[in-house]
Amino acid sequence: MRFTIQRDQLMNSVQDVMKAISSRTTIPILTGMKVEATEYGVKLTGSDSDVTIESFIPVEEDGIVLVENIEPGSIVLQAKYFPDIVKKLPQQTVEIEVDDHFNVNIRSGSAEFHLNGQDAEEYPHLPQIQTNQSFEVPIDLLKDLIRQTVFAVSTSETRPILTGVNMKVESDDLYFIATDSHRLASRKIPMGGNVQPLSFENVVIPGKSLTELNKILDDSQETIEISVTENQILFRTKHLYFLSRLLDGNYPETSRLIPDEVKTTVYIDTKELLQSIDRASLLAKENRNSVVKLTTKENNRVEITSNSPEVGNVVEEVTAESLEGEDLKISFSAKYMMDALKVVDCEKVNIQFTGAMRPFLIRPNENDQILQLILPVRTY
Amino acid sequence: MRFTIQRDQLMNSVQDVMKAISSRTTIPILTGMKVEATEYGVKLTGSDSDVTIESFIPVEEDGIVLVENIEPGSIVLQAKYFPDIVKKLPQQTVEIEVDDHFNVNIRSGSAEFHLNGQDAEEYPHLPQIQTNQSFEVPIDLLKDLIRQTVFAVSTSETRPILTGVNMKVESDDLYFIATDSHRLASRKIPMGGNVQPLSFENVVIPGKSLTELNKILDDSQETIEISVTENQILFRTKHLYFLSRLLDGNYPETSRLIPDEVKTTVYIDTKELLQSIDRASLLAKENRNSVVKLTTKENNRVEITSNSPEVGNVVEEVTAESLEGEDLKISFSAKYMMDALKVVDCEKVNIQFTGAMRPFLIRPNENDQILQLILPVRTY
Incomplete structure (x- = not known):
């Protein structure tokens, strides 16, 4: 094998593929990165057997020769050394050559690296997804779907299914839903007739996979193709192939969690509320989920307080745009509330409470596509 | 106590003073920050008993009222909470008020923090340095002195004196010298008659203190006053007071380490050499001090190589500006060489070797104020 390649393109692909490579895999060869040259270009592959990423560098793009x-x-x-080597090569052009004994020669300018490679025949054959069951969404919309939900997956393995994001299609809408059973994040997008012919209704994608995918994808209005089989999901753009296993099991029905009556509604500036909760949580550094209390007051005012007996307490008032319904005192995790407020992507937010012991809803003012739900914390 | 202060100025001072505060001190009250208001302004104090930092915010500066x-x-x-609180306060103006029971009230906009303070009477009385033995240097020059030497102090406590930087005056020059016994970094500056009346000749300042001082000082051509007593050193600018203990013991005489004969001289581009050594060290990630080999070649060329049997090897040639004297093969720590090359602050560098087993010298081309010495590594 031999090819000459542009360093910057190689670097980008290496960085994407590295996101799938773990040094702690049980299959030793998966600590490596597969490099494959064909007449069409160079393909890099990384995998930890849960997630597989392939990145392709074509011979030529936009009239510029990338590989020759x-x-x-x-x-x-060896994925431990290759990325740093590529990053620090002195020239823009890199020559890679492999002899019959898997000796790899990497040359750039006057620098020359000799690495011990491994036989690509020993690299596992990765599953190829065969399906016509695919649909497309704009990349930036997929990134929103991920960002607005994935933070709410469970980090505990006690209920493994909750470590994933539930992707489902319901009456022409595509949903991403995540919950750790203390809060829930949901985002839907209308698909028009786009998803109609799909056989899948409901799959669960590991949160970790989506987080990595989100890091690799650059904001763009180009589309990404999503294909689903029984146990795998494939995200494909022009030069990227991102394959993840799906989680086994049934995702809980979450719609029944959403309260259908409302007793108190607060309509308030998102950033003002977010910052005041951030401040109120400062004194409870010790506890990972510091609890703050929200109390409705007269004249549309909302009081945010928190108390750490050893340290002190915080009181702050925020004036809401409007405040309707019953008086309320409710305590909740500052972190959950901040996570939710950060992703509503709207200047004003509507919060609907159904009493101090019931879950409450946070929705951006302008659309019904985003819904965040938080369970309150009992305080005595 | 009560005062109203500008948040940004308070924040800057808090950040400076925090550099002296450690949560692991044996004197509990030193985990706190002392705040003192007088008619002249507000003084913050932090200390871990080795280093004490005071920062002063005057009532008024450049016609702008800072405290009222x-x-x-x-x-x-409590230093654990106070800095974050200040940072996140909603308004530019902060009001701090303390009652007779050490209850502290911090108000900004509609946010109000109540903290439990501690009696300032319990805070240790910090040593006040009384000496006329002081001299001044420009701040940016002091920062250079620190940056060009402190990285070479020993990190091991087996010879505590080597964890410090030796500051000494010799024939009108001020020296900063650091060595961990494998390498040495020295910087001198001519003092004119400036240091003449000083009684100190030779003190050792903890490397950690100098590193913290360097972080606090902003590049500036203003001067800083340095005062030395038997066991302490004080650095003072207009609003900052930085006091450090000195290390006990005699610093070793380092001048005898410096070889006085030269067998091979390489005059070479600093950055090119630095980058090629950086690349050569890539394959030896495992070892903290990866070893590279330098071999002189014909036509002013220098070959940099490194070899990690399991991984592979690297070869690179750099063409020197000139190469004089005996042929040479020498091995040394890539890290030590890179540390030294990073601080010579000169495009070209002179390296003087006295054989493969003797220490070698690195000097910037343009001045004799900086000297770096490295001991080679024996390889067989």
Whole structure:
């Protein structure tokens, strides 16, 4: 194998593929990165067997030659060293050559690296998804779907299904839903007829996979193709192939969690509320989920307080745009509330309470696509 | 006590003073920050008993009022919470008030914090340095002195004196010298008659103190006053007071380490050499001090190589500006060499070797104020 490649393109692809490679995998060869050269370009592959990422660098793009002098072949390189080497090479052009004994030669300018590679034949054959069951969404919309839900997945393995994000189609809408059983984050987008012919209704994607995918994707209005099979999901753009296993099991029905009556409604500036809760949580550094209390007051005012007996207490008032319904005193996790307020992406937010012991809803003012639900904390 | 203060100025001072406060001190009250208001302004104090930092915010500076409504007094605040509170306060103006029971009230906009303070009387009385033995240097020059030497102090406590930087005056020059016994960094500056009347000749300042001082000082051509007593050193600018203990013991005589004969001289581009050594060290990630080998070649060329049997090897040639004297093969720590090359602050560097087993010298081309010495590594 041999090829000459542009360093910056190689670097970008290496960084994307690295997101799937773990040094703690049980299959030793998966600590490596597979490099494959064909007449069409160079393909890099990384996998931890849960997630597989492939990145392709074509011979030419937008009239610019990216790869040349290709002799087809493949090799597995140690992922621990290869990325740093590429990053620090002195010249924009990099030549990679492999002999029959898996000796790899990386040359750039006057620098020359000799690495011990591994036989690409030993790299596991990765599952190829065969399905016509695919649909497309704009990349920036997919990134929103992920960002607005994935933070709410459970980090505990006691109920593994909750470590994933539930993707489902219901009456022409595509939903992403995540819950750790103390809070829930949901985002839907209308799909028009786009998802109609799909056989899947309901799958659960590991939160970790979506977090990595979100890091790799650049904001763009180009579309990404999503294909689903029984146990895998594939996200594909022009040069990227991101495959993740799905989680086994049934995702709980979450719609029944959403209260259908409202006793108190607060309509308030998102940032003002967020910052006041941030301040109120400062004194409870010790506890991971510091609890703050919200109390409705006269004249549309909302009081945010928190108390740490050893340290002191905080009191702050925020004037809401409007405040309707019953008086209320409610305590909740400052972190959950801040997580939710950060993703509503709207200047004003509507909060609907159904009493101090019932879950409450946070929705952006302008649309019904985002819904955040938080369970209050009992304080005595 | 009571005063109203501008948040940004308070924040800056708090951040400076925090550098002296450790949560692991054996004297509990030193985990706090002392705040003292007088008619002249507000003084903050932090200390871990090795280092004490005071920062002063005057009532008025450059015609701008920084502190007002002062009722003199003092309090000790928990340093764990106070900085974050100040940082996140909603308004530019902050009001701090303390009652007779050490209850502290911090108000800004509609936010109000109540903290439990501690009696400032319990805060240790900090040593006041009484000496006329002081001299001044420009702040940016002091920062250079620190930056070009402090990285070479020993991190091991086996010879505590080597964890400090030796400051000494010799024939009208002020020296900063650091060594961990494998390498040495030295910087001198001519003092003119400036240091003449000083009684000190030779003190050792903890490297950690100098590192913290360097972080606090902003690059500036204003001067800083340095005062030395038997066991303490004080650095003082207009509003900052930085006191450190000195290390006990005699600093080793380092001048005899510096070889007086030269067998091979390499005159070379600093950045090119630095980057090639950086690349050569990439394959030896495991070892903290990866070893690279330098070999002189024909036509002014220098070959940098490194070899990690399991991983591979690197070869790179750098063309020197000139290369004189005996042929040479020498191995040394890549990290030590990079540390030294990073601080010579000169495009070209002179490296003088006295054989493969003797220490070698690195000097910037343009001046004799900076000297870096490295001991080679034996390889077989």
